[in-house]
Amino acid sequence: MNKRLFAFTALFLAAAGLLTAASPPHLAIRGARVFTVSGAVLEHGTVLLKDGLIEAVGEGIAIPAGVTVIDGTGLNVYPGLIDALSAWGIPETVPAAPAAPAAAATPGQGQQQPPPQPRVRGPEDRPNAFTWVKAADLVKPSEKQIETARSAGFTTAVTFPKQGILAGHGAVINLGGETGGEMVLDPAAGLYTSVTTRGFGTFPGSLMGVMAYLRQLWIDAAYYKLAREAYARDPVTNPRPAYDRALEGLLDTHRLLLPATSRVQIERMLRFGAEFKTPFVLYGGQSAYETVSELKRAGVPVILNVKWPLKEKDSDPEEIPSMKTLQLRDKAPTTPVALAAAGVPFAVCSEGLDAPKDVIKALKKSIDLGLKPADAIRALTLSAAEIYGLSGRLGSIEKGKLANLTITKGDLFDDKTTVSMIFVDGKKYVPAPEAPTPPRQGGAKSPEVGQ
Amino acid sequence: MNRALIASLAFIVVLAATAAPASAEEGGGSFLLKNVTLHPVSGPKLDNASVLVVDGRIAEVGMKVAAPKTKLRVIDGKGLHVWPGMINSGTTVGLSEIGSIRETNDTGELGIFDPQLRPIVALNPESEYIPVVRANGITMAALLPAMPGGRRSDGANTQLIGGQISIAHLAGWTWEEMEVRRAGGMHLSYPAISAVSFDPATFSTRRGSAYPKAKQQHDLQVQELSGFFDDARAYWTAKKAGVAVKADLKFEAMIPVLDGKVPLVAFASHEREIKEAIEFAERQNVKLVLANVIKPRSALELIAKKKIPVILGRTQVGTDEEDDPYDEPYTLPARLNEAGVKFCFGTFDEQFARNLPYQASQGVPFGLPYDAALRSVTLSAAEIWGIDKDYGSIEAGKVADLVVTDGDLLEVKTDVKMLFIRGSEADLETKHTRLYKKYMARP
Numbered sequence: 048m049n050k051r052l053f054a055f056t057a058l059f060l061a062a063a064g065l066l067t068a069a070s071p072p073h074l075a076i077r078g079a080r081v082f083t084v085s086g087a088v089l090e091h092g093t094v095l096l097k098d099g100l101i102e103a104v105g106e107g108i109a110i111p112a113g114v115t116v117i118d119g120t121g122l123n124v125y126p127g128l129i130d131a132l133s134a135w136g137i138p139e140t141v142p143a144a145p146a147a148p149a150a151a152a153t154p155g156q157g158q159q160q161p162p163p164q165p166r167v168r169g170p171e172d173r174p175n176a177f178t179w180v181k182a183a184d185l186v187k188p189s190e191k192q193i194e195t196a197r198s199a200g201f202t203t204a205v206t207f208p209k210q211g212i213l214a215g216h217g218a219v220i221n222l223g224g225e226t227g228g229e230m231v232l233d234p235a236a237g238l239y240t241s242v243t244t245r246g247f248g249t250f251p252g253s254l255m256g257v258m259a260y261l262r263q264l265w266i267d268a269a270y271y272k273l274a275r276e277a278y279a280r281d282p283v284t285n286p287r288p289a290y291d292r293a294l295e296g297l298l299d300t301h302r303l304l305l306p307a308t309s310r311v312q313i314e315r316m317l318r319f320g321a322e323f324k325t326p327f328v329l330y331g332g333q334s335a336y337e338t339v340s341e342l343k344r345a346g347v348p349v350i351l352n353v354k355w356p357l358k359e360k361d362s363d364p365e366e367i368p369s370m371k372t373l374q375l376r377d378k379a380p381t382t383p384v385a386l387a388a389a390g391v392p393f394a395v396c397s398e399g400l401d402a403p404k405d406v407i408k409a410l411k412k413s414i415d416l417g418l419k420p421a422d423a424i425r426a427l428t429l430s431a432a433e434i435y436g437l438s439g440r441l442g443s444i445e446k447g448k449l450a451n452l453t454i455t456k457g458d459l460f461d462d463k464t465t466v467s468m469i470f471v472d473g474k475k476y477v478p479a480p481e482a483p484t485p486p487r488q489g490g491a492k493s494p495e496v497g498q
Numbered sequence: 499m500n501r502a503l504i505a506s507l508a509f510i511v512v513l514a515a516t517a518a519p520a521s522a523e524e525g526g527g528s529f530l531l532k533n534v535t536l537h538p539v540s541g542p543k544l545d546n547a548s549v550l551v552v553d554g555r556i557a558e559v560g561m562k563v564a565a566p567k568t569k570l571r572v573i574d575g576k577g578l579h580v581w582p583g584m585i586n587s588g589t590t591v592g593l594s595e596i597g598s599i600r601e602t603n604d605t606g607e608l609g610i611f612d613p614q615l616r617p618i619v620a621l622n623p624e625s626e627y628i629p630v631v632r633a634n635g636i637t638m639a640a641l642l643p644a645m646p647g648g649r650r651s652d653g654a655n656t657q658l659i660g661g662q663i664s665i666a667h668l669a670g671w672t673w674e675e676m677e678v679r680r681a682g683g684m685h686l687s688y689p690a691i692s693a694v695s696f697d698p699a700t701f702s703t704r705r706g707s708a709y710p711k712a713k714q715q716h717d718l719q720v721q722e723l724s725g726f727f728d729d730a731r732a733y734w735t736a737k738k739a740g741v742a743v744k745a746d747l748k749f750e751a752m753i754p755v756l757d758g759k760v761p762l763v764a765f766a767s768h769e770r771e772i773k774e775a776i777e778f779a780e781r782q783n784v785k786l787v788l789a790n791v792i793k794p795r796s797a798l799e800l801i802a803k804k805k806i807p808v809i810l811g812r813t814q815v816g817t818d819e820e821d822d823p824y825d826e827p828y829t830l831p832a833r834l835n836e837a838g839v840k841f842c843f844g845t846f847d848e849q850f851a852r853n854l855p856y857q858a859s860q861g862v863p864f865g866l867p868y869d870a871a872l873r874s875v876t877l878s879a880a881e882i883w884g885i886d887k888d889y890g891s892i893e894a895g896k897v898a899d900l901v902v903t904d905g906d907l908l909e910v911k912t913d914v915k916m917l918f919i920r921g922s923e924a925d926l927e928t929k930h931t932r933l934y935k936k937y938m939a940r941p
Contacts (some may be wrong), residue, residue, distance in 0.1 A: 363691065363709045365770055370821045 071099045071450065071473030075110045079119025079454070084126050084429045085443035094124060096450040099473035104444050122467060125424060125459060126443050127202025127451030129431035130406065131350045131394035132304070132330050135204045136186035136193050136220055136230065167250045170263040174250055178296025180208045180215030183234035186227045192403075197222040198478035199404035200459070200466045202451040203232070205435060207239040207304070212257055213264070213297070214239040217304070219435055221451065223471030232449075236435050237302035237328065258319065265323050268297040302435075303327035304350070310337045317345045328434055330396065333379040339389040348392040348434045351426070353409035354399035355380045383413040387422040394431035411460045420460060449473075527921040528552045530565050534575035534902070539582055539877045540891035549580060551898040554921030558894055578915055581872075581907045582891050583637025583899035585879035587809045588789060588844020589851040590642050592625040592666070593617055606644045607661065611726050613751040615661030617641040618680055621673040627848050629928040632668045634852040635901040635914045637924075638678060640665050640809075640883060643685055645846060649692060654715040658723050660685040662751065663763055665883055667899075669924045682883045683763040683787060684755045688775040689719035690768065720774070727782050731756055761785040761884075763809070772797035776804060787882060790846060791834075793818050793826070802837035807882040809844045810834070810874075813860040814853075825864055831874065832865030842879035859908035871908060897921075 074096050081092030083104060093110065095102040110116060167174040186206060196204060207217035217236040224230040242257045251260045274288035303323060307316040308331035320327035329335075330350040335342060342349060356376050358368070368376075386393045397406045410423045432442025440449050450473035457464035469476045529551050536547035538559065548563035549556060565572060595602035604620035621641060631639070643661025650656055663683035670676035691712045730752035736743045737753075754760040762784045764775040772794050779786035789809040794801060801808060815827050823829075834841045843858055845851045858871045880890025888897045901907065902916035917924045 361709045363712075367819075367821075369819060 073097045074115040076117045076119045079122045079124045081124045083444040085445050096473045099450050101448050101450050123455045125453045126428040128200045128427045128453050129203040130201050130397050131205050131431040132396035133204050135206050136190045170260050173293040175211035176213040176293040177211045177215045178213050179292045182206045183218035183231045188224050193222045196403040197469050200453040202471045205236050221471050237304045238300040239304050268294045304330050306331050309334045313338045336378050336382040336385040339385045342391045343389050351393050351395050352398050353395050380412045381416050384417045392430050394434050395426050529571040531573045531575050535579045537581045538892040540893050551921045556896050556898050579903045581901045582876045584635050584875040586636050586639040586851050586854045587842040587879050588846050589639050591627045591848045591851045592621040594848050611659045612661045613659045614747040615643045617643045618664035618677050626929045628668050631852045633926045633928045637899040637919050655687050655689050667919050669919045681760050683761045686764045688764045688766040688771050689716050690771045691716045758785050761787045763787045763789050765789045767792040769795040769797045802839050808841040811846050813857050828864040831861030835870045842874050842882050855908040
């Protein structure tokens with residue numbers, strides 16, 4: 048008897064361990080307004096969640112016995128919101144990646160501040176190309192922004208390292224989980240490219256230098272690949288190529304993120320991006336209202352920065368802004384309207400905004416200017432999933448998809464609406480109480496109500 | 499033997515005197531210039547006219563000027579035009595030779611208030627720029643002690659009062675010979691709110707965001723400036739009252755300004771600074787001249803109403819901001835003229851000081867009457883500097899600063915054939931002509 052009890056206990060513990068400590072409960076949300084995104088809105092829908100996935104969704108579906116039921120009356124259920132470009136979850140004090148080539152890297156992981164770098168002479172020194180950096184290796188569930196973002200209704204984010212011209216590979220992460228590894232849905236979301244220079248005295252110091260440098264890196268990578276393959280085939284006659292971590296990282300790229308805000312930048316990047324024979328996405332895109340037909344023709348999606356340009360707070364009261372500035376201030380919020388009307392796929396990102404919830408406020412502004420709420424929701428969910436090739440798992444409320452849900456009391460875009468609860472991988476979270484001042488946001492831990 | 503030595507010495511002295519490139523001593527040459535087209539500026543053009551110059555001054559102007567019986571140089575100027583010498587109303591010519599070589603620069607003294615500085619004493623008569631400027635028909639210049647626009651990293655001006663503005667002839671052996679007015683004006687870089695920050699990473703300027711800080715700096719500097727004027731006035735008052743005061747060169751230099759004898763030349767480019775500078779000058783009860791006015795907007799009415807003269811800067815420039823009409827810098831002289839504002843031109847540099855006539859003529863296709871353009875660089879300039887009794891036009895009694903050309907004075911294609919400063923013929927050879935001759939003679 049004692050023995051049997053022991054065996055039973057051991058078995059139980061083993062099972063529990065396998066399913067991780069807090070296994071997502073089997074539960075149902077009943078009688079809610081369900082925005083499936085992939086299909087029609089269900090006025091009295093029921094969503095069944097099991098093992099972190101959506102088990103079933105529909106109106107009037109039977110709820111099995113023993114399932115925890117949440118009364119969804121008066122609640123709106125959305126697929127978990129996705130922020131398509133951020134640095135959430137990556138600690139701000141990421142150790143500065145050494146700029147020197149691999150050969151010069153200091154032993155001991157190079158975690159310390161590297162000694163003064165030798166002067167960069169050109170592309171061969173691979174300056175600011177940190178293609179071996181992966182957001183998936185850096186994310187930490189303890190980062191405060193994760194809770195802040197989740198409290199605003201975001202269940203998923205695409206997070207990128209941002210230092211350098213080729214800053215590294217982004218990761219699609221769920222905003223919940225015990226470890227960084229558990230959060231990661233896709234460690235190869237794309238390579239983050241920036242064209243800002245660090246000024247004089249360093250290569251590349253100009254925009255044209257950056258563009259030429261990026262081209263050179265791609266040419267070098269293609270050659271490196273050939274040399275590597277040739278050496279693998281026949282190490283006797285073919286020379287052994289020197290290992291180059293910058294090129295290794297580049298060859299692992301499946302998607303490129305290129306910056307483009309103004310019309311000129313968008314047109315330039317559409318041409319430039321096509322040179323690399325790698326799928327690419329433009330981020331920024333506030334002037335895309337002017338270039339919808341070009342974007343449509345190129346079939347390139349946009350990750351729209353929704354920090355709509357406003358009059359700078361501390362600007363000179365007598366300064367008369369330029370027509371271009373006024374035009375962008377006026378027209379930028381209509382970009383989602385234009386993109387949706389033209390059928391250009393777009394998602395949105397919080398970059399530059401003070402708080403994640405401001406993304407929703409910014410979209411509300413576009414809705415007031417003619418954006419259909421359904422298109423706004425799609426940009427926050429399924430479109431983002433499609434852009435990152437994860438629409439099989441994310442972005443809509445369908446059987447088999449991840450149990451990522453955002454549940455609100457009231458319409459998502461209504462000012463008075465509050466987020467009631469969030470499900471990430473089937474695990475329930477309630478929003479953290481609003482912090483008194485924005486800089487100290489997310490200070491309090493949210494009580495977890497997982498059962 | 500002793501006599502022979504004296505004779506040869508005397509010969510050398512005579513030689514030296516005749517070789518003088520431009521002896522501009524008072525009591526210079528006498529001559530009759532006849533058969534010329536005369537542009538007196540003070541009156542209408544005269545064809546086939548003559549000018550009689552006696553001892554450096556214009557004795558007679560007209561159609562029938564009889565040559566005195568004495569042996570006099572007579573110049574037949576058939577086909578040539580005669581104009582008053584032009585005045586560059588703001589330049590560092592002769593003070594700064596090569597910007598990058600510290601030893602050749604005598605401008606921009608350190609310190610916020612330097613009213614005691616007199617740029618005339620720093621004038622280098624050997625400057626290569628002087629003959630070049632002169633050869634374009636410019637006989638006189640207002641020498642700036644400093645170039646406006648120096649800013650500290652916090653947006654504040656590096657200097658407020660840079661020194662006196664001296665008026666000098668552009669020919670002479672020494673600065674004393676070249677001096678016209680030691681203190682023709684007092685330079686002031688009026689503090690502007692500079693909410694423009696420079697981003698060294700992109701090598702571009704950025705507007706906005708820095709405003710509250712810039713405003714604060716500006717207010718502090720205005721306060722400092724008022725304080726300085728108040729102190730100077732207190733010094734002057736005490737001195738007038740016979741109180742024993744410790745001599746202070748800065749305050750001494752301010753007395754003619756406070757007394758209204760020397761104008762305060764305030765560099766103020768935009769609407770806000772212009773209005774503030776006008777208000778400041780009124781409060782301090784000093785005579786004001788505005789310099790480097792670029793975009794006065796609504797301040798133009800005020801300038802006109804208060805009858806404040808203006809020294810304009812370069813007109814052949816691009817627009818100040820991207821939405822400005824392309825011709826805004828070109829039409830500015832016409833707009834001032836229409837409003838009845840008296841204006842002249844300065845180049846505010848040394849290398850391009852010779853381009854003064856083109857600065858004035860740029861406005862002509864954009865609405866400025868030709869006569870107003872010509873007047874701006876001659877008589878108006880003389881009036882603004884308070885030297886119109888002697889300069890600025892071709893009239894009997896005035897100093898013979900004359901330019902003889904083969905065409906329109908303000909036209910690029912025109913050549914200056916002769917140039918007289920105080921009646922003395924000035925050398926028209928320049929570094930440019932020397933190099934031209936040298937390389938034309940290359941085998």
